[in-house]
Amino acid sequence: MEIVVVGRHTVVADRFRKQVEDKLSKVELLSPTARRVDVEVTRENNPRMAEQRERVELTVRAKGPVIRAEAAADDRFGALDLAIDKLNERLRRARDRRKHHRNHRPNAGATTTRPIDDDVLTPDNRTEPQVEAPAALAEPGDSVETTMGDSPVVIRQKLHSAEPMTLDDAVYEMEMVGHDFYLFIDKETARPSVLYKRKGWSFGVVQLDDACIGEAVAAR
Template identity: 60%
Template sequence: MEIVVVGRHVEVPDRFRRHVEDKLSKVTQLAPRAQRVDVELTHERNPRQSDVSERVELTVKGKGPVIRAEARADDAYAALDVATSKLMERLRRARDRRKDHHKGLSSVKSEAPPVLAEDVLPEPAPAVDDAQRDSAATPAPGEAVESWWGDSPVVIREKLHQAHPMTLDDALYEMEMVGHDFFLFIDAETALPSVAYRRRGWSYGVIRLDAPVAAPVDAL
């Protein structure tokens, strides 16, 4: 399994890279199909956020759903510890879900399981350096582009993902696996662009656009 460590606005020390490899050595025990783990270390320059100035984002990619976790702290090692704990818990849940699914295939059930068979989540965009960011105008699939909003200091990060139609159950599961509070997807039953989002506790909401997705038409 390949481990790729990158830094945004920060140099990644060799000692930290070695520590990352030690912390993530058990990933393959829970996710034997994992092929790569992307580790992104980001330093927040705003002094008002010094207590959460270091952010670590972990993304596991392989033959299965993309699983992600992140954490913030005043120290990169502390952020890595918290992010790794979250990641391992999500990997365990994904492993247990696979086991439940395989058991379900061997017997006929009267009711559908809470979640359906896993779909592959479109991979998050890899980190890009400042030169790539400045030269790119529109993101290609699987890339991220950052730009400034006019003359303001507001930075817009834009990503483009390939959409795979899925059910609401699949979308909620994928949202939990990547640790987001919302998830944008194409509903497999209605073909409508939809957003699932977290409310209070275990309550969720769904917003759909009344505009079915149409296949692109080639220009004549």
């Protein structure tokens, strides 16, 4: 299994790299198909964020969904320990899910739906800042950062590959990467969809209308 450690706005010392290798030794036990782990270390230079100035993000690439965990602390070794704990928990859940799927077939019609509140993510109640369009992304995994004018706001754009999946699978994969939202292609409708967390154990789904997709393609 390959381990790739990179630093953003910081230099990563050999001592930390050795610690990463030791801490990630259990990954192959929990995920035998893991072929690579990306480790990104970011240092925040803002004095107001001293208690979370070091951030560590771990991404396991294996057969199946990407599994990610991140954490921040006042030093990168502490952030690494917190991120490792989150990662191992998600790897265990992924392993248990694989075992469950091998022994059980999903129940048809188990998912129920209801309309999403109209006051969530509507054009009338959100602002749309003017951001200069970044360079085109050519390959899945490519990313680029763009600064919004003279402000300190930075927009990061990343290109992902996607396969059609069920809503249940989308919820699972969102939890595996530790995000509050997840972009996917709905297997039943073939529509680009965004799954997002609401309060408690509630989730919402926003889908693009087929007519809008056709108009966007025609306008290119």
